[in-house]
Amino acid sequence: MPLTDTAIRTAKPAEKPLKLTDGGGLYLLLNPNGSRWWRLDYRYAGKRKTLSMGVYPVVSLKDARNRRDEARKLLAADVDPGENRKAQKLAKVLSTANSLEVITREWYAKFSGTWNECHGERIIRRFERDIFPWLGSKPIAEITAPELLATVRRIENRGALETAHRALGNCGQVFRYAIATGRAERDVSADLRGALPPVKATHFAAVTEPKQVAELLRAMNGYTGSLIVGYALRLAPLVFVRPGELRKAEWDDIDLETAEWRYLVTKTNTPHIVPLSLQAVGILTDAKAISGDGRYVFPGARSNSRPMSDNAILAALRRLGIEKDEMTGHGFRAMARTILDEVLGFRPDIIEHQLAHAVRDPNGRAYNRTAHLPERRKMMQAWADYLDKLKAGADILPFPVAA
Secondary structure, rough: OOOHHHHHHHHOOOOOOOEEEOOEEEEEEOOOOOOOEEEEEEOOOOOEEEEEEEEEOOOOOOHHHHHHHHHHHHHHOOOHHHHHHHHHHHHHHHHHOEEHHHHHHHHHHHHHOOOHHHHHHHHHHHHHHHHHHHHHHOOOOOOOHHHHHHHHHHHOOOOHHHHHHHHHHHHHHHHHHHHHHOOOOOOOOHHHHOOOOOOOOOOOOOOHHHHHHHHHHHHHHHHOOOOOHHHHHHHHHHHHOOOOHHHOOOOOHHOOOEEEEEEEEEOOOOOEEEOOOHHHHHHHHHHHHHOOOOEEEEEEOOOOEEEEEOOOOHHHHHOOHHHOOOOOOOOOHHHHHHHHHHOOOOOHHHHHHHHOOOOOOOOEEEEEOOOOOHHHHHHHHOOOOOHOOOOOOOOOOOOOOOO
């Protein structure tokens, strides 16, 4: 006789498990401890098998019958319901293991050690803020180009077009990693080329005319704010490193006796050497009297354990009345690159080495950090001397005029 809810609820446990049958192989197993488990007995390939169908009352009598009927349909199609369930569970596990977020974090763990720490943090934060909330739990092989486009367009719609392009590029790196590790077949980000509006090219503002440079240097020399910021401001044009590298400079990396600053380039995580001119050594010697007991050459205003704010140089330039469309902290690199080449006549490859740009020999091999070091020492001293002459009001060498 088929079961009823009343019969199930009123059934009393015994010393041994009781079977309350419903029909079609379905029964309720009533255990001595009072638990009630649905079971389905069936035969497949000549063997008797049992399949668990859930616990009563979480799985009601009606739900258990529906599950039995689904299992019977599989048997009619010559499919083992037990094996089918195992396959579904495995597919779910693999789906979770191969989600975009899981694979992204695996990719990040594998490659972030080769990146600058700040660069790596920006990438993972970009995924956590802009990608994972919408696509993170989805199997990477199931993500479509329209879904990815809709996600990066959310970034674009808030006015962060460049970030949208970067996020799309990062997703492409993850898709290609998934392909290489056998968990995706194609990179759908490649289908989105041209789907986002192009980012308008912008350049860091820089003063490159010698006459303007002279005025800039004199203005900087008159800075009356924080001593530490003043030292950084005066050193910036002499070493023309990236602003983040300047503000994070550490005393352990600077040897005033050999007049060298050795550190890892933030953009490529490769070793680099900055020969220090006599003028740079003088500035650093003065700075050492203030910050030499700490880690950073230019510590923050609130704590010696942290470097100077990334806005300190810009704020100092603004305080001097130099607007952002005239000069930025990054602009000292463009200033040096232009004048060293077009006015002082140094070889472009020597300049590129000192800018820590990738320079390769005729065989395509990257030069090491000591390449052309003697020539670079001469160039850095000549550059510092030239800036001193400009600041003092000496005759200014004009740019060559094309014939």
